[in-house]
Structure formats: C-alpha cells, structure tokens
Amino acid sequence: MMPTKRPLETNRCGTHAPVWMKGEHPTSIQGAVRRTACAFWEGEECHWSWTIHVMACPAGYYVYKLPKPTICHAAYCTTVPLDEDAEGSGESEGSGDMTYTRRGDTQYKIYTESKTYDAAKKTCAADGGHLAVIKTEAVYNFLLGMIRDADVNKDYWIGLNDKAVENSWTWADGEPLNDGGFTKWAPGEPNNAEGIQDCGQLWAAKDFRWDDDRCYNAKYFICQI
Numbered sequence: 001m002m003p004t005k006r007p008l009e010t011n012r013c014g015t016h017a018p019v020w021m022k023g024e025h026p027t028s029i030q031g032a033v034r035r036t037a038c039a040f041w042e043g044e045e046c047h048w049s050w051t052i053h054v055m056a057c058p059a060g061y062y063v064y065k066l067p068k069p070t071i072c073h074a075a076y077c078t079t080v081p082l083d084e085d086a087e088g089s090g091e092s093e094g095s096g097d098m099t100y101t102r103r104g105d106t107q108y109k110i111y112t113e114s115k116t117y118d119a120a121k122k123t124c125a126a127d128g129g130h131l132a133v134i135k136t137e138a139v140y141n142f143l144l145g146m147i148r149d150a151d152v153n154k155d156y157w158i159g160l161n162d163k164a165v166e167n168s169w170t171w172a173d174g175e176p177l178n179d180g181g182f183t184k185w186a187p188g189e190p191n192n193a194e195g196i197q198d199c200g201q202l203w204a205a206k207d208f209r210w211d212d213d214r215c216y217n218a219k220y221f222i223c224q225i
C-alpha cells in the first residue's frame, strides 16, 4: 500500500524525494477515487504534487493508477515490501486453520477437515474458487510441499472427476483432462473399482499419486482461488 503520511525524512524509498498519498484509501463502494501524490523535499511534505487514482478491491487489495513522477529523483513509496503485502492480504481469506498460499497468479489452501467431494467443492466455491486443478508437474510438486507441511497420512480430494461420463475426466475449471497432458495416476488407476469411483484424490498410500475413489468418502481437500 502507499503510505498516507509522509516519510519521516527525505532520501527514503530508494530515492531523494519520496512520494506518498495525501488522503485516506477508499472503500470498495467508492470505486476509483482521485488522490494527490506528494513528493517530500526540502522540508515541504508536498514540494511537488500531481493526481493519482486508487481503488479498493475485495480481499484487502488496492489498485493504483500512478503516472510517472514529473521530476527526477522522485519515486513512489510502499508501506511494506510488495511480497509481504500480498501474503498478508492472503491470510485474511478463507476460514480454516491453514491459509491460502500464493504461487504465481493462483493461491492454494489445504483444508485439514474431512468432507465428501461435493461438500469440499462447496467450501472451495464459498472461497470464490474451486478444488485444485493440477495440470503441470510444477503445480503437483508445489502441492506436495504443502501436504508435507499439513499431514502426509491423509488423502486429499482434488478438482478432477468423471461423474458426467465414465472415464471422461474433467478438471474443476471445466477443462477435460488432456490425453497428452500431465497426469500422475497411481499404477492401475483410475480403475473405477466396483463401478462407483468417480472423484479424484491424491492418495497417501501411493505417494500422493492420483486415484479415483468414491465421492461420498470424507477426505481432506485442496482449494484454489
């Protein structure tokens, strides 16, 4: 976030004349609002000034429209490093004991409470997302890392099922499981055992390789937003 008070001194924020925002941050209802950007220099907290725009977004984020400062030796300040800001905002989302963890543009959360596939799906939807889709080895390995921090003795529902058409697997984002794409089925899976296995899990007993299981079983699960 941009600070709404001038820095204590000049020569801060990696520049000579640090730029701060005069006025409070808006609420999301206010939409995009105009504010004054002030460059602090020579004892004047607003030695140079110009107009910027700021808007509040859900989950504690702000979007700024910032023109390039009109003078040299001026740069915009933030109150915390950007990475910390993003993580801090992520922590306010969701309701379980774990939090969402960011990877690129996507955030993942492990729910350490057992639910049926459909109940898990609803919990993810309530967070504004869906059960996790795993289309690359990199995402798979990232989620395995999260599982190691959570509980390696549990199975986890993921967003993969063949409920609509037997053996036609679909990801929770609506895309079909690509025949030539990434898969991580355990040996002999999916086997649709007893003709009633339609939901995808990361199977603890098989090093979290994929398996189809009965959707009414209650398992831990992974959401993404």
Ligand SMILES: [Ca+2]
Binding pocket: 162, 166, 167, 192, 195, 196, 197, 198, 199, 212
């Ligand atoms: Ca099946």
Ligand SMILES: [Ca+2]
Binding pocket: 189, 190, 191, 192, 193, 197, 211, 212, 213
């Ligand atoms: Ca199976």
